[in-house]
Amino acid sequence: MVSTRNPLNIGAAARAMANFGFARLRVVSPYDVAFREARSAVGAAPLLQKAEDYATLASSIADCRLVVGTTSIGHRGLQHPMRRLEYGARLIKRALAKAPVALLFGSEKFGLSNEDLSHCHWLMRIPTVDADLSMNLGQAVALCLYELARDPKAVKAKPGKIARAAAAEAEQITALLMDVLRQSGYVNPTTAASTEEKVRRLVRRLDIAARDAPVLLGMLRQILWKVSG
Amino acid sequence: MVSTRNPLNIGAAARAMANFGFARLRVVSPYDVAFREARSAVGAAPLLQKAEDYATLASSIADCRLVVGTTSIGHRGLQHPMRRLEYGARLIKRALAKAPVALLFGSEKFGLSNEDLSHCHWLMRIPTVDADLSMNLGQAVALCLYELARDPKAVKAKPGKIARAAAAEAEQITALLMDVLRQSGYVNPTTAASTEEKVRRLVRRLDIAARDAPVLLGMLRQILWKVSG
Structure with a gap:
């Protein structure tokens, strides 16, 4: 981070x-007060306490084999290859496997200076929709x-699917729900058979999870007890 | 954003x-002072000024067909399908094509409550390395x-490659560099032929960009003028 002003x-x-x-x-040459504030903040991360402080950009990147500057779209005119984050990150990952890589972030207000940028092999930009609206620095770091x-x-990679209720459980639920509906006067005896089919299909569409089946059965039993009383 | 405290x-x-x-x-029920502060901040985004304020989560998501809660890894025990951001975002994009989707973020300190989570179809987590270290809220929103x-x-999608110098230009540079080296006393006359080959290979490895070739030629001409003087 070069010339950062805000400790947050x-x-x-x-x-x-x-x-x-x-x-x-x-x-690199942080605004001193800001840096001291950030470092000494209550609960400051160990990482922050171990942050290394450099006077010049050149000294801060001396051991790096690849130096990438981050910039907003606005810098497009600069004489540097510009890569979108998705593609640039892929190149950085590959380089990181072999040697240290420096990823530079400039100040909140001005970004990296042309002098800073001249140390970079190429530049990376976050694909925002509006070229004129720069990103918040902390968010930009997080995204990269x-x-x-x-x-x-x-x-x-789908996570493990939730286990579905077995057909027997779905059928138990269907039977209990039919009992409740009969007791409640919902079922017209002349169309009872087709109603039962509708209910069965509806219960299957609910796609009940295995762990929800006993809960639903418990609810239906209680309701059946009440409507039969 | 549910019960957010910090206007930043x-x-x-x-x-x-x-x-x-x-x-x-x-x-949803933002900490009132915070919300008013954020909304009235100098340069507040139009988006913030148009933010809608709801008293309850249910009313804020009423028109959404899919409701996704964001959470830290810590919530893993909850009875909700949990999806990693990479996969979850894919599902959300698909759903967004058809109907509004709500993406919920909880308060800085406690995240979404169990009651909030019970309104969600599933949960999404950002794949951080340390389960105990939650993310900064603004950064979490940016990542999602x-x-x-x-x-x-x-x-x-590689960006347009920078044009390489043509072979003729590389050879011009090689020839000029050889002249400079000869004039500087770098070349041992008995091994001049092999030195020239080495220089030619070195220049090719430099992989000079088309736009840099004239600059390098200009530099070499000036040096040659000086060392021949």
């Missing part, structure tokens, strides 16, 4: 790093780290 | 919505909206 943003960045498993926060930690396989 | 978080949520093209912010707006195709 440094804190938010540290929190997002902890959320997504990133460890090394480096700050999320995309880096994101698991593409999780898009398709 | 309501503001951050509104900003993220604007960033990713979402329009309808609804707040980013994932909803995210373009999976962009992962592979």
